[in-house]
Amino acid sequence: MTQDIDSGTSGARRSDRTRAVILDAARRRFAAHGFERTTIRAVAADADIDPSMVMRYYGSKAQLFDAALDIDLDLPDLSAVPADGRAEALVRHFLHRWEHDEAGDALLLLLRSAVTNEHAAGRMHAIFATQVAPALAGAAGPEQAARAGLVSAQLLGLALTRYILRIPTVTHLSPEQIVTTLAPAIRATLEQR
Amino acid sequence: MTQDIDSGTSGARRSDRTRAVILDAARRRFAAHGFERTTIRAVAADADIDPSMVMRYYGSKAQLFDAALDIDLDLPDLSAVPADGRAEALVRHFLHRWEHDEAGDALLLLLRSAVTNEHAAGRMHAIFATQVAPALAGAAGPEQAARAGLVSAQLLGLALTRYILRIPTVTHLSPEQIVTTLAPAIRATLEQR
């Protein structure tokens, strides 16, 4: 993720490193505290750099936020999975992203921010439309759009209660337990009738 | 809700009216913009009153926030409902609260705030423990706690995507459509195996 200082190609300025460090610190701050409570000064301090540098490299707090929101869900190809295993595959995929993947932070950042920030909510709409909806297309019964929406609702609900609100009952569950209990529900949403 | 100036009992100061108006304005602001982006000055303006009055009556922004968080989910008694209708009853209950009930605002206020505010998250834990978990006790299969947690996750996910993130696919669904598609999923979470 953190781009090394290779002089492989043409570009590769010395500042690329700084730029990356700033973005990294920003991602963590935004993810932990949301947009409003994240200050440019704090990000700069985390990155061991002057606040004015953040401005120079990213223009404004809003643009920095924007840069931190580039996210790829990397959804699996559900059409390659047998119909009755798709729900489980989905739940497993997201659990894995959230728990192990370092980019899982970015996902939670987006979720946390989208709740109080219109712009972030817009990004979420876009991600849903360009990544989630297409991945579920063909994997659901009639009224696909409705089902895709409600499946997303359930998965986001899991992320919300487990990683953001940290409701103890949900936090204490093992990933396996979640898969066992939630996958049938997702399957029902996708297939029933 | 807004207490009139009756001199029925002993208390009933003239300021009760103002106090209520402030709280009302605060609820709306907090619900619409969350804790950080809500300013005392804006609340005061909504209530047609001086900012310093807000302080005098509620002590601080944090305490005002606290006062706005008193919420009663008013959950139905699920043990009185036949087992295979409980999921549907739950979904209907929350949809009704969110869409028609004026106190539904308070619920969304809590959800929106809890995402970026530790204190609000704590209140959410408490509400879950004292209201949701007991209501679901006995209504779920084995490992009740786990099921209760995941049912909450699913319901909160619906609130999140429909009323807060406003993902179009979810927003466009009719309440009936949601009941039809989501209730089976909730039922699966409650009962399967």
Add this chain to the structure above:
DNA sequence: AGCGTTGGCCAACATCTGTTGGCAAAGTTG
């Protein structure tokens, strides 16, 4: 009427915020 109490506003404070402009050191190019 005279007095204390209550309800209200105004003005100011200290602090924090995003943001800007100027200036020094380090590196690059001729």
Add this chain to the structure above:
DNA sequence: CAACTTTGCCAACAGATGTTGGCCAACGCT
């Protein structure tokens, strides 16, 4: 070496925010 660009820091501004204290009018009681 000299000119120039890049990378960085410092200091400061302008605005907003939570919060405080003092002052005035309206009310309630005796």
